[in-house]
Amino acid sequence: xxPGQKKSSAVTLAIMGAAMTGAVGIPLLxxxxxxxxxxxxxxxxxxxxxxxxxxxxxxPMTGATxxxxxxxxxxxxxxxxxxxxxxxxxxxGRYYGSGAASAFSSSGTxxxxxxxxxxxxxxFGRSGRVSARGG
Amino acid sequence: xxRETRTTRADWQTRVESLGFDFHTIDGEAYWRExxxxxxxxxxxxxxxxxxxxxxxxxxxxxxxxxxxxRYADLGLDDTAAKLVEQSWRAREPALYGRMDLSWNGSGxxxxxxxxxxxxxxxxxxSVVQWYWLQDVLREADQFNSLHETLIERWxxxxxxxxxxxxxVYEQPEDRGTxxxxxxxAAQAGFVTETVxxxxxxxxxxxxxxxxxxxxxxxxxxxxxxWLLADEFGANIPKAPMRWIEPAWKMVLSNKSxxxxxxxxxxxxxxxxxxxxRRSDLSGxxxxxxxxxxxxxxxxxxxAGIDEPASNEPVVxxxxxxxxxxxxxxxxxxxxxxxxxxxxxxxxxDADRITRNSSQLVPHYxxx
Numbered sequence: 001x002x003p004g005q006k007k008s009s010a011v012t013l014a015i016m017g018a019a020m021t022g023a024v025g026i027p028l029l030x031x032x033x034x035x036x037x038x039x040x041x042x043x044x045x046x047x048x049x050x051x052x053x054x055x056x057x058x059x060p061m062t063g064a065t066x067x068x069x070x071x072x073x074x075x076x077x078x079x080x081x082x083x084x085x086x087x088x089x090x091x092x093g094r095y096y097g098s099g100a101a102s103a104f105s106s107s108g109t110x111x112x113x114x115x116x117x118x119x120x121x122x123x124f125g126r127s128g129r130v131s132a133r134g135g
Numbered sequence: 136x137x138r139e140t141r142t143t144r145a146d147w148q149t150r151v152e153s154l155g156f157d158f159h160t161i162d163g164e165a166y167w168r169e170x171x172x173x174x175x176x177x178x179x180x181x182x183x184x185x186x187x188x189x190x191x192x193x194x195x196x197x198x199x200x201x202x203x204x205x206r207y208a209d210l211g212l213d214d215t216a217a218k219l220v221e222q223s224w225r226a227r228e229p230a231l232y233g234r235m236d237l238s239w240n241g242s243g244x245x246x247x248x249x250x251x252x253x254x255x256x257x258x259x260x261x262s263v264v265q266w267y268w269l270q271d272v273l274r275e276a277d278q279f280n281s282l283h284e285t286l287i288e289r290w291x292x293x294x295x296x297x298x299x300x301x302x303x304v305y306e307q308p309e310d311r312g313t314x315x316x317x318x319x320x321a322a323q324a325g326f327v328t329e330t331v332x333x334x335x336x337x338x339x340x341x342x343x344x345x346x347x348x349x350x351x352x353x354x355x356x357x358x359x360x361x362w363l364l365a366d367e368f369g370a371n372i373p374k375a376p377m378r379w380i381e382p383a384w385k386m387v388l389s390n391k392s393x394x395x396x397x398x399x400x401x402x403x404x405x406x407x408x409x410x411x412x413r414r415s416d417l418s419g420x421x422x423x424x425x426x427x428x429x430x431x432x433x434x435x436x437x438x439a440g441i442d443e444p445a446s447n448e449p450v451v452x453x454x455x456x457x458x459x460x461x462x463x464x465x466x467x468x469x470x471x472x473x474x475x476x477x478x479x480x481x482x483x484x485d486a487d488r489i490t491r492n493s494s495q496l497v498p499h500y501x502x503x
Contacts, residue, residue, distance in 0.1 A: 004177075005277055006180060006184075006277055006278065006279045006280065006281055006479075006501075007266065007269065007277050007278040007279075007280050007281060008262075008266060008280060008281050008282065008283040008284045009284065010284075011262070011263055011266045011267065011283045012323075013154065013155065013263070013319055014319050014322045014323050015315070015318065015319050015322055015328075016154070016155040016259070016263075016315055016316055016319040035337075056347065058347075073347070076346070117348060119337040119338070119339050119344060119348060120337060120338045120339075121334070121335055121336065121337045121338075122334055122335075122367075123336070123338055123366060123367040123368030123371070124333045124334060124336050124358065124362075124363060124366045124367075124368050125304065125332075125333045125334035125358075125366065126365075126366050126367065127359075127361075127362030127365050127366055128304045128333065128358060128362060
């Protein structure tokens with residue numbers, strides 16, 4: 001690079017323009033929506049309840065995967081799905097959606113979820129809905 | 136500083152789209168235009184670089200004085216925001232980037248109109264799109280634009296290890312473009328990255344989490360601090376053990392109320408315009424800006440003696456500085472700060488004297 005040069009010598013892109021991962025989840029409404037997702041013992045069990053594209057393996061924080069059993073999660077859906085129908089919400093899956101008993105499968109041998117993970121989402125973003133963000 | 140007419144590349148849409156620039160046209164209007172460009176001399180670029188570094192240095196000194204003297208009320212920051220500012224400033228949390236908007240026509244002293252220090256956009260366009268334009272059109276010329284290389288190096292100083300989450304309102308093309316480009320440079324700096332839309336961030340009672348419910352340790356957010364704090368999850372921010380990029384102290388600089396404080400701390404500085412929270416402190420034509428306005432939103436020019444409309448939010452007054460006019464277009468220089476370096480410029484044009492999100496980005500080059 002010329003010592004006085006003020007432009008980058010090279011500009012290469014690694015991921016720009018590629019399909020984004022994440023940021024494609026559930027459509028959320030304003031204000032800290034309680035959501036949940038089902039946990040499954042196997043990918044097959046999850047797919048039986050949802051679909052292939054809606055099932056993701058558990059992601060350990062450390063990145064160490066060897067020797068760990070891998071659970072699968074279905075998509076997030078609103079916890080109040082029984083009380084209200086929300087367009088775009090993935091819903092509880094076929095098992096709960098069919099009115100099946102809510103008891104969890106302890107063995108993981110059936111397609112029934114092993115458990116439910118809960119959280120709160122949608123607590124950021126309200127301000128961005130009414131104004132420009134960048135500058 | 137001259138504006139030149141140039142022939143556009145015959146396949147320019149294909150070329151810029153191949154870079155991932157899919158928002159070159161917004162709502163049917165060109166956002167990127169290359170039928171014109173700006174030509175600078177090397178001396179002019181040196182001036183812009185030196186002024187940007189000096190203004191940034193003054194801004195850091197201003198933050199230090201504000202924290203030291205507790206001048207948060209002048210900025211409209213409440214106790215929660217003030218505490219976050221103090222903690223991040225005293226911890227010396229490093230900043231990644233910012234963009235100063237300057238009014239300058241190549242002569243006299245460039246004037247700072249404002250500092251977009253928290254969530255500036257149009258970075259990808261300045262760093263990548265205009266660089267490739269230069270390669271195609273004026274390969275032998277130089278450009279004030281080392282943004283790409285400087286960003287990659289800056290990430291290595293801002294972050295040490297672990298995953299970096301990136302968040303924005305991804306349905307907005309400009310925000311997505313800026314955030315994804317910054318993620319790209321972080322990846323090139325060697326870091327693992329992940330995206331999560333700002334609305335999809337979760338809270339599990341102790342941590343903010345991503346879509347996999349993994350606690351977020353470091354978050355780059357293209358979402359203003361004042362909105363984070365105003366949103367429902369804002370109350371959780373002080374409790375969350377998380378690193379934010381930009382750091383909370385950037386709240387001081389992205390706030391238009393920094394302009395009167397800069398004028399107070401550095402009176403009559405040649406690169407500042409007189410500014411105040413009281414209109415009566417200024418004379419002649421004045422610009423009124425909302426404290427948290429963005430993309431020209433709410434900005435009005437007030438002629439001397441002209442009554443102003445009421446405002447529902449705090450405002451700042453700044454002496455009016457006409458943007459340089461080239462033909463029928465007003466030009467604004469966005470001067471980028473990466474870390475503490477001046478690393479390049481992007482120029483936006485508009486038929487109106489107030490630059491807005493509908494303004495057009497135009498490339499530049501310079502020669503000795």
